[in-house]
Every structure is written in structure tokens, then in C-alpha cells.
Amino acid sequence: MQFICPVSNKKINETTARFTAFLSFTLLIVFFVTTIEIFLWFLAVDFFIRALAMGKYSLLAALSKQLYNITRKSSAMLNAGPKIFAARIGFFLCAAAILFWYTPMGSISILLLSVLALFCFLEAVFGFCMACVIYPFLYRIVYRSDFND
Numbered sequence: 001m002q003f004i005c006p007v008s009n010k011k012i013n014e015t016t017a018r019f020t021a022f023l024s025f026t027l028l029i030v031f032f033v034t035t036i037e038i039f040l041w042f043l044a045v046d047f048f049i050r051a052l053a054m055g056k057y058s059l060l061a062a063l064s065k066q067l068y069n070i071t072r073k074s075s076a077m078l079n080a081g082p083k084i085f086a087a088r089i090g091f092f093l094c095a096a097a098i099l100f101w102y103t104p105m106g107s108i109s110i111l112l113l114s115v116l117a118l119f120c121f122l123e124a125v126f127g128f129c130m131a132c133v134i135y136p137f138l139y140r141i142v143y144r145s146d147f148n149d
Contacts, residue, residue, distance in 0.1 A: 005079075005081060005082040005085070005129075005131070005132040005135055006081040006082060006084070006085045006131075006135060007079055007081040008053070008079055008080045008081035008084060010053065010079075010080035010081075010084075011077040011078065011079065011080060012055070012077070012078055012079075012080040012083050013065075013068060013075050013076075013077060013078075014075045014076050014077070014078050014127065015068050015071075015073050015075035016061070016064045016065055016067075016068045016075070017064075017078065017083050017123070018123060018124050018127060019063075019064035019067045019068060019124075020050075020058075020060050020061050020064040021120045021121075021123035021124040022120070022124035023060045023063060023064060024043060024046075024047075024060060024090065024116075024120045025117055025120035025121050025124055027039050027042065027043050028043070028113055028116060028117040028120065029117070031043075031113070032110075032113070032117075037101070040094065040097065040098060040101070040113070041098065042059075043090075043094050044091060044094035044095055044098060046058050046059060046060050046061075047087050047088075047090035047091035047094055048091045050083075050084065050087035050090075051084065051087040051088040051090070051091045053080070053084050055080075082129050082131045082132050082135075083129070083131070085131045085135060086119070086123070086129055086130070086131035089119070089130075089131060089134065090116060090119070090120075093112045093113070093115060093116040094113075094116065096109075096112050097109040097110075097112040097113045097116075100112065
């Protein structure tokens with residue numbers, strides 16, 4: 001399996017991206033424990049903002065930048081394409097979870113949010129971006145491109 005990732009002309013600080021994933025993971029855990037819906041709505045809006053490549057307006061991204069400035073951890077600049085795509089996945093999962101939350105199938109919401117929490121955890125702790133694993137499959141579906149496995 002080849003890994004291909006979306007590419008952007010923007011750059012993002014790796015540590016800031018990982019802090020943002022950690023904050024997203026934390027909010028998901030708070031939602032799981034409290035089931036206070038505002039956390040889920042906040043995450044959906046924040047993912048939406050980042051999915052539009054408008055991270056400078058994201059509250060979580062701004063907080064992550066502040067955490068980065070406090071820690072001064074050395075970090076590489078990465079292409080923002082995979083992180084923007086990951087934010088789109090995050091928004092999709094949050095939006096779908098919100099829709100299911102208000103139906104008798106609310107348990108599907110928990111399943112979707114658990115998957116999102118796993119993705120956020122992998123990014124925050126290991127720097128492993130699931131978007132680069134998912135992207136080739138979506139690329140094949142959308143473009144029907146056959147590239148070597």
C-alpha cells in the first residue's frame with residue numbers, strides 16, 4: 001500500500017498540530033464523561049474552521065500556539081495539506097455524530113466519536129496522522145485512479 005497525502009502551499013508547526021490534536025482528544029474525553037453537548041458542537045465548529053484552512057480563527061489552534069510558545073519545544077514545519085484533510089475528517093465525524101446524537105441511534109454517535117478520539121490520540125502522542133492512511137482510499141474512489149500497491 002502506498003501512502004499519499006494531500007499537499008498544500010501552507011506550512012504548519014508539527015508541535016502545534018500535535019497540541020491541537022491533544023486538546024481535541026481532551027474535549028472528546030470531557031464529552032464522553034459529561035455528555036454536555038456544547039463540547040461536541042464546539043469541536044465541530046473548530047474542525048470546520050480548520051477544514052477551511054482558516055486555522056488562525058480556530059480557538060484550539062490559537063491555544064496550541066500559546067502552549068507551544070510556553071514550552072518552546074523544537075519543532076519542524078510540515079505541509080499543512082494532511083492536517084487540513086484531517087480536520088475535514090474530524091468535521092465529518094463530529095457532524096455525523098451530532099446528527100446521530102439526536103436520534104434513537106445515539107450509540108452510533110459514541111462510536112464515531114471514539115474513532116475520532118483514537119485519531120486525535122494517535123496524532124497527539126505518536127505524531128501518526130490517520131489522514132494519510134485514509135486519503136489513498138478516498139483518492140481511488142473519487143478519481144478511480146489505479147496506482148501500484
